Amino acid sequence: MSNDYPKTPMPDDEMPELTDLSGAIPYKAFKDAKKQTTIRLKASTVFYFQQMAQKTGIPYQTLINMYLDDCAANQREISISWE
Numbered sequence: 547m548s549n550d551y552p553k554t555p556m557p558d559d560e561m562p563e564l565t566d567l568s569g570a571i572p573y574k575a576f577k578d579a580k581k582q583t584t585i586r587l588k589a590s591t592v593f594y595f596q597q598m599a600q601k602t603g604i605p606y607q608t609l610i611n612m613y614l615d616d617c618a619a620n621q622r623e624i625s626i627s628w629e
Contacts (some may be wrong), residue, residue, distance in 0.1 A: 595609050
């Protein structure tokens with residue numbers, strides 16, 4: 547069995563400089579956390595996004611999430627009238 551480790555220690559002047567990462571923020575903290583949820587949608591709505599997914603190559607769940615993200619980011623409000 548062979549290994550690629552050097553037989554002798556590396557001289558100090560060839561050692562890579564170590565970076566202090568003690569104050570680093572984990573990468574996960576930068577990602578927008580997702581929350582799994584269950585939502586009941588009309589079959590026709592799901593079908594619409596599934597067809598859009600076929601055209602774009604983007605999974606339909608991602609398209610629905612993108613649409614809802616856009617609504618939230620732009621603070622879109624629903625106008626409902628019972629007249």
